[in-house]
Amino acid sequence: MATPTLNVEDLSVDFTHRGTRISAVRQVSLQVAPGECVAIVGESGSGKTQVFMAAMGLLAGNASVDGRVCFEGADLLGTEPAQLNRVRGSKLTMIFQDPMTSLTPHLKIGQQLAEVLVCHRQATWGEAMSAARRMLERVRVPEAARRLNQYPHELSGGLRQRAMIGMSLMCDPALVIADEPTTALDVTVQAQIIDLLRAMRAELSMALVLISHDLGVVAGLADRILVMYAGRIVENAGAAQLLRQPRHPYTAELLKCIPSVTGPRWERLPNLPGQPPQAGDSPAGCAFAPRCPRAADRCRSERPLLQASADTDGPARGVACHFPVLT
Amino acid sequence: MLRYFLTRLAGAVPTLFIIVTISFFLIRAAPGGPFDQEQTLPPEILANLENAYGLDQPIWTQYGRYLAALAHGDFGPSFKYKDFSVTELIGQGFPVTFEIGSIAILLALMLGIPIGTFAALRHNSAADYVSMTLAVVGVAIPTFVVLPFLGLLFGIYLHWLPVAGWEPGSIRHLLLPTIALALPPLSVIARLVRASMLELLSSPFIRTAFAKGLPLHTVILRHAMRPALLPVASFLVPAVASIMTGSLVVESIAGLPGIGRYMVQGALNRDYTLVLGMVIIYSTLLIVMGLLVDLLYAWLDPRVRFER
Amino acid sequence: MSSLLEDAARRLRSNPAALGALIVFVCLVALTFIGPWFNANAGDTLDWSHVAAHPALQSAHWFGTDRLGRDLYARTLEGARVSLAVGLVASAVSLLVGIGYGAIAGYLGGRTDHAMMRIIEILSGLPLIFFVIFLTVIFGRSEYLLFLSIGAVGWLTMARIVRGQTLSIRRREYIEAAVASGASTGRIIVKHVIPNVIGPVVVYATLTVPQIIMFESFLSFLGLGIQEPHASLGTLIAEGAGEMEAAPWILLVPGGFLALLLLSLNIFGDGLRDALDATEP
Numbered sequence: 001m002a003t004p005t006l007n008v009e010d011l012s013v014d015f016t017h018r019g020t021r022i023s024a025v026r027q028v029s030l031q032v033a034p035g036e037c038v039a040i041v042g043e044s045g046s047g048k049t050q051v052f053m054a055a056m057g058l059l060a061g062n063a064s065v066d067g068r069v070c071f072e073g074a075d076l077l078g079t080e081p082a083q084l085n086r087v088r089g090s091k092l093t094m095i096f097q098d099p100m101t102s103l104t105p106h107l108k109i110g111q112q113l114a115e116v117l118v119c120h121r122q123a124t125w126g127e128a129m130s131a132a133r134r135m136l137e138r139v140r141v142p143e144a145a146r147r148l149n150q151y152p153h154e155l156s157g158g159l160r161q162r163a164m165i166g167m168s169l170m171c172d173p174a175l176v177i178a179d180e181p182t183t184a185l186d187v188t189v190q191a192q193i194i195d196l197l198r199a200m201r202a203e204l205s206m207a208l209v210l211i212s213h214d215l216g217v218v219a220g221l222a223d224r225i226l227v228m229y230a231g232r233i234v235e236n237a238g239a240a241q242l243l244r245q246p247r248h249p250y251t252a253e254l255l256k257c258i259p260s261v262t263g264p265r266w267e268r269l270p271n272l273p274g275q276p277p278q279a280g281d282s283p284a285g286c287a288f289a290p291r292c293p294r295a296a297d298r299c300r301s302e303r304p305l306l307q308a309s310a311d312t313d314g315p316a317r318g319v320a321c322h323f324p325v326l327t
Numbered sequence: 328m329l330r331y332f333l334t335r336l337a338g339a340v341p342t343l344f345i346i347v348t349i350s351f352f353l354i355r356a357a358p359g360g361p362f363d364q365e366q367t368l369p370p371e372i373l374a375n376l377e378n379a380y381g382l383d384q385p386i387w388t389q390y391g392r393y394l395a396a397l398a399h400g401d402f403g404p405s406f407k408y409k410d411f412s413v414t415e416l417i418g419q420g421f422p423v424t425f426e427i428g429s430i431a432i433l434l435a436l437m438l439g440i441p442i443g444t445f446a447a448l449r450h451n452s453a454a455d456y457v458s459m460t461l462a463v464v465g466v467a468i469p470t471f472v473v474l475p476f477l478g479l480l481f482g483i484y485l486h487w488l489p490v491a492g493w494e495p496g497s498i499r500h501l502l503l504p505t506i507a508l509a510l511p512p513l514s515v516i517a518r519l520v521r522a523s524m525l526e527l528l529s530s531p532f533i534r535t536a537f538a539k540g541l542p543l544h545t546v547i548l549r550h551a552m553r554p555a556l557l558p559v560a561s562f563l564v565p566a567v568a569s570i571m572t573g574s575l576v577v578e579s580i581a582g583l584p585g586i587g588r589y590m591v592q593g594a595l596n597r598d599y600t601l602v603l604g605m606v607i608i609y610s611t612l613l614i615v616m617g618l619l620v621d622l623l624y625a626w627l628d629p630r631v632r633f634e635r
Numbered sequence: 636m637s638s639l640l641e642d643a644a645r646r647l648r649s650n651p652a653a654l655g656a657l658i659v660f661v662c663l664v665a666l667t668f669i670g671p672w673f674n675a676n677a678g679d680t681l682d683w684s685h686v687a688a689h690p691a692l693q694s695a696h697w698f699g700t701d702r703l704g705r706d707l708y709a710r711t712l713e714g715a716r717v718s719l720a721v722g723l724v725a726s727a728v729s730l731l732v733g734i735g736y737g738a739i740a741g742y743l744g745g746r747t748d749h750a751m752m753r754i755i756e757i758l759s760g761l762p763l764i765f766f767v768i769f770l771t772v773i774f775g776r777s778e779y780l781l782f783l784s785i786g787a788v789g790w791l792t793m794a795r796i797v798r799g800q801t802l803s804i805r806r807r808e809y810i811e812a813a814v815a816s817g818a819s820t821g822r823i824i825v826k827h828v829i830p831n832v833i834g835p836v837v838v839y840a841t842l843t844v845p846q847i848i849m850f851e852s853f854l855s856f857l858g859l860g861i862q863e864p865h866a867s868l869g870t871l872i873a874e875g876a877g878e879m880e881a882a883p884w885i886l887l888v889p890g891g892f893l894a895l896l897l898l899s900l901n902i903f904g905d906g907l908r909d910a911l912d913a914t915e916p
Contacts, residue, residue, distance in 0.1 A: 089540025467901035
């Protein structure tokens with residue numbers, strides 16, 4: 001493969017709180033190819049967001065990081081802040097979950113978009129504001145010129161998220177990380193945002209990382225899906241394959257939980273019993289074992305490693321399970 | 328937003344009116360008269376004096392005449408400083424007090440905000456602890472202890488600055504009084520800014536600003552500063568009130584010819600009109616400050632503008 | 636509930652600054668009472684042979700004397716006693732008034748509460764000193780006035796806090812039970828509301844006491860407070876300020892004492908508030 005846009009090698013992130021050390025990310029490795037859309041799926045606490053917080057240099061002060069993260073071949077974790085600031089916001093950008101709290105309340109929308117260009121491309125404010133207006137039009141914000149001069153609280157949730165997306169695309173990034181971009185929005189608006197992301201990818205052909213706890217949301221957009229549980233990657237496969245034939249029991253259970261309009265009507269909604277392990281625990285063996293319907297003794301004592309799973313059609317896939325589902 | 332401001336302005340006028348009225352009647356209701364401290368005067372002279380000052384009129388007449396005079400900026404004669412009217416005394420003293428007070432509040436803001444910001448950025452470092460300790464000292468030790476101590480150190484031992492006295496336009500005479508006055512509000516402002524900045528630094532929109540690759544100074548100044556200053560804006564009116572209170576002491580110690588000194592003298596000499604005039608001036612100042620702070624809020628937080 | 640206090644006590648114990656401050660404060664207070672034993676001089680004897688003498692540990696006057704030959708050690712301790720006494724009495728009064736006012740406002744709620752809080756709002760805006768000066772002009776200088784006006788310093792904040800606590804307690808079940816069993820409003824306030832409000836009250840008391848001591852010194856400094864021949868730290872500092880050039884110790888001794896007193900109270904109060912504040916650093 002050509003140089004992957006993002007290459008994460010053996011990344012571990014720990015947080016130290018009042019003396020105790022909590023592992024959020026445990027030895028995660030992944031790659032994002034240029035132009036690829038990779039979805040990272042998992043419950044809250046699975047570590048999916050922290051992987052990319054580490055990449056962006058946005059971890060909290062009590063975090064310690066181990067491993068490597070390379071963006072377009074260059075190391076991100078070890079660079080100086082000035083160098084990191086050149087990359088993030090321009091070539092490597094991030095969209096956050098709640099656009100109401102993630103946009104600065106006292107600055108106009110136009111300003112918040114324009115400042116990206118002013119900072120990274122040394123544009124004048126005049127040029128940057130025109131570019132901002134064009135971007136708002138591009139992300140399908142109606143009455144873009146008027147919206148430029150409004151404050152975040154004057155826009156609806158969907159429009160705010162569009163503005164956030166626009167903000168992340170100002171400098172034509174190579175990779176956009178979208179952290180739960182639809183979670184804080186109404187269901188009807190969610191679909192619009194996914195459509196927008198799809199359209200933007202088609203126009204700009206940037207790589208996209210989609211972080212979500214909802215497989216249904218990522219299904220229409222992702223090329224590849226990674227499933228994380230308790231800080232580790234447990235499955236990695238092409239989107240179509242994963243959705244058709246999940247190998248890891250956790251993935252299989254997740255798929256069962258997606259409500260479907262056309263599928264059978266359930267008496268009770270299916271759900272996964274139990275809880276993911278507490279952030280501080282380091283269980284021996286497979287972390288999913290307590291909740292896994294297929295668990296055996298081997299699962300409880302020996303932690304399964306992510307292994308390539310033989311497959312005749314489609315891209316390579318991996319699964320971390322002693323007894324993967326093979327149908 | 329203009330409508331919001333005008334409503335507040337309209338509300339301020341009755342408040343001032345009430346203050347004037349209550350003050351007037353309270354003072355007149357006091358036992359004894361303004362001439363009690365003189366040696367007992369023969370009744371005819373007392374009657375003449377009272378006539379001259381209009382004190383033998385019915386109280387409502389006195390009130391009406393006072394208000395009328397007030398509308399012309401005439402606060403009446405001083406009972407103690409017989410050669411001067413209160414208006415003249417205010418005219419002489421107010422510029423001095425205003426100058427010192429303004430410099431003090433500006434100092435408090437210009438030093439307090441950066442100190443608080445740096446303390447937040449260097450949370451839990453030595454610099455943080457040192458500055459916050461100094462802030463406690465600044466608040467705990469009263470101005471009338473700080474100023475003489477400063478005078479002792481810089482004036483008498485080091486001979487750098489004059490201990491007391493006043494020359495118009497002289498910075499050397501300004502320095503110690505304004506520093507002593509600024510110290511308590513400076514300390515509070517530093518603590519307020521540090522606390523709100525710390526909270527803001529972990530908020531989502533600041534995280535977004537960092538994610539956009541903006542340099543630290545841009546994130547702090549453009550994105551964090553305005554919300555961080557909201558508690559400081561709330562504190563501005565109490566800060567000015569505390570500087571007013573402090574000025575009484577500072578002017579007395581440093582011998583500055585401001586209205587603070589007149590306030591104290593007026594109290595000690597039971598000079599009614601003088602004290603009444605001072606109270607009106609100070610209250611007006613505070614009310615004006617309050618209105619300005621309201622404007623400031625609207626600028627700091629655009630959401631406020633839309634609430635009215 | 637008690638584990639909250641234990642938690643707080645533990646946090647307080649691990650705060651060296653606050654503990655140090657408490658020790659300093661206790662020592663200073665102890666000194667004002669037992670200090671005179673160590674040095675036989677009285678505060679009002681005029682020693683004409685040692686006017687404005689420098690402090691000297693070998694001489695009879697450890698901290699020197701003032702312009703009238705009075706021993707500064709004794710005078711300072713006496714001034715401190717007065718300041719502390721006035722401070723504590725006035726604090727107690729203002730606390731009682733504040734707690735009572737706040738409890739009543741919070742318990743009665745509705746329009747009464749609203750009106751009572753408006754009054755507090757208006758009073759909070761006025762710098763107290765002007766109010767005091769006002770009263771002084773009207774009634775002349777008197778030490779009763781002093782107590783009254785000083786007491787007026789602290790009750791506002793206390794009333795607000797107690798009212799807030801009362802409002803939240805009012806809705807709890809044991810209050811409903813008390814009402815249902817026929818207890819009178821007054822009884823409920825005294826027996827149920829007030830004991831549950833003690834926590835924050837203690838904390839803000841540590842804020843209020845230094846404020847009140849400072850205010851009394853301030854008034855005395857200006858000449859509006861304690862009058863001759865009584866001395867308080869404020870009057871002593873005023874004297875000292877006048878003698879700064881010739882005899883600086885007349886300023887430094889009472890000034891330093893007051894500064895230490897207020898500083899230690901403030902630091903301890905800060906530590907206490909941090910310890911009782913449930914949120915993490």
